[in-house]
Amino acid sequence: MNISYVEKTDSFWIETENTTYVIGLADGCYPGHVYYGKKLSGETRNTLDPRSVLRLTELPFSPAEKPGEKVTFLDTFPSEYPCGGIGDYRESAIELTDARGFTGCEFKYESYAISKKKQELRGLPQTFGKNSMTLTLRLADHLLKAELLLSYTIFSDSDAIIRSTRLINRSVGPLYIEKIYSASVDPDWNGEPCEMLSMYGTWADERHIDRKPLRHGRQYVTSTRGITGHQSQPFLAVVSPQTTQESGDVYAMHLIYSGNHVAGAELDPFDHVRMFIGISGEKFRWKLDSGESFQTPEAVLLYSAEGLGGMTRRLHDLYRSHLIRSPYLHKDRPILINNWEATYFDFDEEKLLNIAREAAECGIEMLVMDDGWFGHRDGDDSSLGDWTVYEKKLPNGLKSLVDRVNALGMKFGIWMEPEMISPDSDLYRKHPDYTLQIPGRIPSQSRNQYVLDLSRPEVVDRVWQQIEVILSSANIEYMKWDMNRPLADLGSAVVEADRVGELAHRYMLGVYELQERLTERFPDLLLENCAGGGSRFDPGMLYYSPQIWCSDDTDALERLIIQEGTAMLYPLSTMGAHVSICPNHIVGRTTSWSMRGSVALAGTFGYELDITSLDEKEKGYITDQIAVFNRFRALIREGDYYRIASTAQNHTHDCIQIVSKDRRESLAVYVQTKAIPNARTRRICLKGLEEGGTYAVDTVIDGKEFDGEDVEFQAEHTGSELMNSGIMLPALPGDGRVIRIHLRLR
Ligand code: DGJ
Numbered sequence: 001m002n003i004s005y006v007e008k009t010d011s012f013w014i015e016t017e018n019t020t021y022v023i024g025l026a027d028g029c030y031p032g033h034v035y036y037g038k039k040l041s042g043e044t045r046n047t048l049d050p051r052s053v054l055r056l057t058e059l060p061f062s063p064a065e066k067p068g069e070k071v072t073f074l075d076t077f078p079s080e081y082p083c084g085g086i087g088d089y090r091e092s093a094i095e096l097t098d099a100r101g102f103t104g105c106e107f108k109y110e111s112y113a114i115s116k117k118k119q120e121l122r123g124l125p126q127t128f129g130k131n132s133m134t135l136t137l138r139l140a141d142h143l144l145k146a147e148l149l150l151s152y153t154i155f156s157d158s159d160a161i162i163r164s165t166r167l168i169n170r171s172v173g174p175l176y177i178e179k180i181y182s183a184s185v186d187p188d189w190n191g192e193p194c195e196m197l198s199m200y201g202t203w204a205d206e207r208h209i210d211r212k213p214l215r216h217g218r219q220y221v222t223s224t225r226g227i228t229g230h231q232s233q234p235f236l237a238v239v240s241p242q243t244t245q246e247s248g249d250v251y252a253m254h255l256i257y258s259g260n261h262v263a264g265a266e267l268d269p270f271d272h273v274r275m276f277i278g279i280s281g282e283k284f285r286w287k288l289d290s291g292e293s294f295q296t297p298e299a300v301l302l303y304s305a306e307g308l309g310g311m312t313r314r315l316h317d318l319y320r321s322h323l324i325r326s327p328y329l330h331k332d333r334p335i336l337i338n339n340w341e342a343t344y345f346d347f348d349e350e351k352l353l354n355i356a357r358e359a360a361e362c363g364i365e366m367l368v369m370d371d372g373w374f375g376h377r378d379g380d381d382s383s384l385g386d387w388t389v390y391e392k393k394l395p396n397g398l399k400s401l402v403d404r405v406n407a408l409g410m411k412f413g414i415w416m417e418p419e420m421i422s423p424d425s426d427l428y429r430k431h432p433d434y435t436l437q438i439p440g441r442i443p444s445q446s447r448n449q450y451v452l453d454l455s456r457p458e459v460v461d462r463v464w465q466q467i468e469v470i471l472s473s474a475n476i477e478y479m480k481w482d483m484n485r486p487l488a489d490l491g492s493a494v495v496e497a498d499r500v501g502e503l504a505h506r507y508m509l510g511v512y513e514l515q516e517r518l519t520e521r522f523p524d525l526l527l528e529n530c531a532g533g534g535s536r537f538d539p540g541m542l543y544y545s546p547q548i549w550c551s552d553d554t555d556a557l558e559r560l561i562i563q564e565g566t567a568m569l570y571p572l573s574t575m576g577a578h579v580s581i582c583p584n585h586i587v588g589r590t591t592s593w594s595m596r597g598s599v600a601l602a603g604t605f606g607y608e609l610d611i612t613s614l615d616e617k618e619k620g621y622i623t624d625q626i627a628v629f630n631r632f633r634a635l636i637r638e639g640d641y642y643r644i645a646s647t648a649q650n651h652t653h654d655c656i657q658i659v660s661k662d663r664r665e666s667l668a669v670y671v672q673t674k675a676i677p678n679a680r681t682r683r684i685c686l687k688g689l690e691e692g693g694t695y696a697v698d699t700v701i702d703g704k705e706f707d708g709e710d711v712e713f714q715a716e717h718t719g720s721e722l723m724n725s726g727i728m729l730p731a732l733p734g735d736g737r738v739i740r741i742h743l744r745l746r
Helices: 070-076 307-322 349-362 397-407 426-430 457-472 497-521 556-569 593-601 616-638 719-725
Strands: 002-006 011-015 019-026 030-038 094-097 108-115 132-141 146-155 161-169 175-185 195-202 205-213 217-223 235-239 250-255 261-267 273-278 286-288 293-295 299-304 336-338 366-369 411-416 478-481 526-529 547-549 606-608 640-645 653-659 665-672 682-684 694-701 711-718 727-729 737-745
Touching (some): 002 108, 002 132, 011 146, 030 108, 030 299, 146 307, 161 175, 175 299, 195 217, 195 556, 205 556, 217 235, 235 261, 235 307, 250 261, 250 273, 286 293, 286 497, 299 307, 307 556, 307 640, 336 349, 349 366, 366 478, 457 497, 497 526, 556 593, 556 640, 556 653, 593 737
Parallel strands (some): 336 366, 411 478, 478 526, 526 547
Antiparallel strands (some): 002 011, 011 019, 108 132, 132 146, 146 161, 161 293, 161 299, 175 273, 175 286, 217 261, 235 250, 250 299, 261 273, 640 653, 665 737, 682 727, 694 737
C-alpha cells in the first residue's frame, strides 16, 4: 500500500496490493483521471506522463476551430471530479447555485495532503482501520469562495479505494448544493464493448443481477424512496462482455449509504466511460451557509482483474475488516426462531412460550418476538409509536416473558419499527406534526402508517427515549429494527422553505443518529436491520448491524436467487436467512426440508415457523439441520465465498462453496433445484483450493426425506483435480435434493 506525489509529472499515485490509481494535473490545476486498473510496475512512475493520456489536445466539436479551447477541453477531459455548468456536458459530480441564482462551478487544484490517518466523518456510516493512508486533494472555486476536499483512503489489506467529498463554504452568503456525488471515475475502455451490471427487485424479490451492454448515453439505477429500496442497490459495475466469475475486468462502485442514491455510467460518443455514484440529486437541495461544510457518504471503488468473484471476495473482506463494527462479527450468532410467519399478529405469552419450549428442545437458541406486542396492535393498522406492552397479549409484562424464556435456556429478541407512526396511536393523536408531511395535504399512508419526521432532533430524541425504556426493561439480547414503507410527502411541519430539499438526507442522518445511540448504549445487543424484508440491505446499515434481514420471501428456490445477488456484494455472515414452513407463505411452493436448511445455511440461520405444529419427524429434520449448521457456522461466517453454479441462470441446479482463509477446509453446497428427465451425472469444478494439496472429501447425499437414508462416502482428491477435472455428482430423483461436499486438507 502506498500513496505518493510524483513531482516530475505532477501526479498522485494510489497503489494497493493489486491495483494502481493515478491522478494527473492538467495545466497544473485540473485534476484528471489518468489510470485505474492492474498494478503498474514501480518504474512506470518515471515513464508515464499524465499529459499524454489526459486528452489535452483533442479536436474541438467543429474541426474549423483550434483545439484546446476550454469548452472543448473540458468536454473530453477525463475529469477526476466533473463540475457542472462550465463546459463538461457529461454527467457532472457537483452542481451549485450561488446566492445570486447563478449555476456553474469550477474547482481547481490548490494543494494536497497525504496522511496515515483516516478522517472520521460525523454522523455517517464509514470505513475504519488502523493501517491506512489517505490522499486529500484540496480544490477551490475562487468566484464562489468554496473549497472542495476530495479524499481517497486505502487500507493495507484491501484493494478498495474509499472516496468521499467535502464542500466548505468560505463565502459570506449561502451556497445551494443541487447535487454532490461521492465519486466519479472515467476509466478508459479503449472503445471496446462494455457492460453495466446492477441490481433490481421488488418486495420479496430483491437483488436480481442485471447485466446489459452499456449503450451510448447515460444509464443509472437510483432510489428516490428515501431508503435504498427493494428496487435497487447503491451499486454498479462496468465489466467487459468476457468477464466471468473468475476472470475479466470489473470496475465496481458501492455507496455506504441507506437513503436516496444514484449509481450510473455514461458512454460518450467517443466510447469513453464515466462512472458515478452518490446521493441522488433528484429533489435534493442543500443550503450551505457561510462557514458550513457538507460531507458526502463514502463510496467504495474496486477494480478486479479476477472477474466478479474477485470483486465479491474483496468486498466481503473489506466489509468484514473495515465496516462492520459489531462485536458479533466474528462470533456465533444465536440460532433464532421468529414468530412472524408462525403467528403473525395472533399470539400471546403462552403461545410464545410454547414455541420457545419446543424450539429449545431442538437446539434453537433464541426466541424473537416480532410485530404485534405493543399498543393495541392486532393488525398493521395501529399503535406504531406507542412502544408500551400490549397487556391483552402479555398480561405479565415484558420482563416476565423474557425471564421465562431465559429460564428455558433461550435468549430473547424483540422487533421494533422506530421510524414509524400509526394514525391510530397515542403519539399521533398528541403530535400529528411529528410525521413527514406537506402542510395542508393529508400525507399518503402505506401499510396504514406514516413516517416520523426524523429530520427533527426532538423527534429523534423522543423515539430514542422509547427504545431505551423498552431495551432496558428486560434482558433483551437482540433487536430487529424494521422499516416498512418508503418516504413520501417530503415536507415537515417546521422546515424553512429553502431547506425542504434537505429533508431526505436529514432523515437518514436522524436514523443513523438513533442507531449510533443504540450501539453505544447497548454495545452487547445484536442488531438486525430489516426494511419490509431487504429494502435497506446496504453498506450503510452494516456499520450499525452485523446482519440484515434479506427478504420476506423465505421460499428456498426464490431465496437462492435473492441470496445470489446479495452475496455478490455482502458477506454470508450478514444475510438473515431462515427456514420456514411449506407451502411457502409468499409463493405457495413446497420445497424439501433439506433444501430449506441448505439455503438458510448460507446466512445467519434461523427459523420462521410454528414449531408447535410440527410432528416428531419434522422436528427431527430441524435437529439435523442445526447439527449441520453448528458444524459449519464458523467456516461460513469467516471463509471466502465462491459461486460455482447459479440456478438463476441454468434453472436446474445451484452451487456455492466456502473456503477457509488458510484453504485447509471447504464446504460446497449443491442443490438440484429441478429434476429433469433423462438426466446425466454432472461435473462440478470447485475453486479456491490448494493446487498441490490433497483433500479428504466427505460427501453427503440427502435421502432421509426421500424414502431412503442419507448416503455418505469418503474419498481423497488433490486440489488440482477438484478444481480442474472436478467431481461427478449424480442426478437424483426429485426437486430440492442436496449434496454437501466437505473438504479437509490432509
Ligand atoms: C416486515 C419484515 O420483513 C417481516 O419479517 C416482519 O417483521 C414484518 N415486517 C412485521 O410487520
